[in-house]
């Protein structure tokens with residue numbers, strides 16, 4: 264299996280990597296581009312720790328081939344803050360204790376950003392349903408919902 268060149272636009276910057284065609288977007292981000300914010304929990308689409316946005320839609324980057332993300336806008340947790348200024352949802356996570364160990368937080372944030380953008384944050388129940396694919400072993404769920412709801416209001 265050959266190595267091929269891929270061009271990925273991540274957080275507004277076009278990057279070039281050499282990788283096998285089967286490399287996942289998650290491994291491309293973490294291992295080739297040193298963007299280790301996206302986490303590998305299960306590597307099987309079941310925990311949401313690897314969630315990123317591709318053309319504004321959330322995806323599990325462990326289930327996405329990097330080649331398929333070429334030509335699209337990839338946004339990772341590293342792209343949320345503007346310099347020193349946190350994204351409003353990052354600030355709300357701090358205010359509401361939306362994390363404990365922090366491992367799931369990047370995925371929670373990216374899913375939460377999509378939740379807000381796609382209009383699924385109108386009620387606590389809507390948020391819980393949208394966020395159900397993002398697991399938190401510390402059980403910070405009520406705080407995560409509160410943070411997303413605050414940004415919505």
Ligand code: FES
Nearest residue numbers: 305306308311325
């Ligand atoms: Fe992708 Fe768990 S690492 S869903």
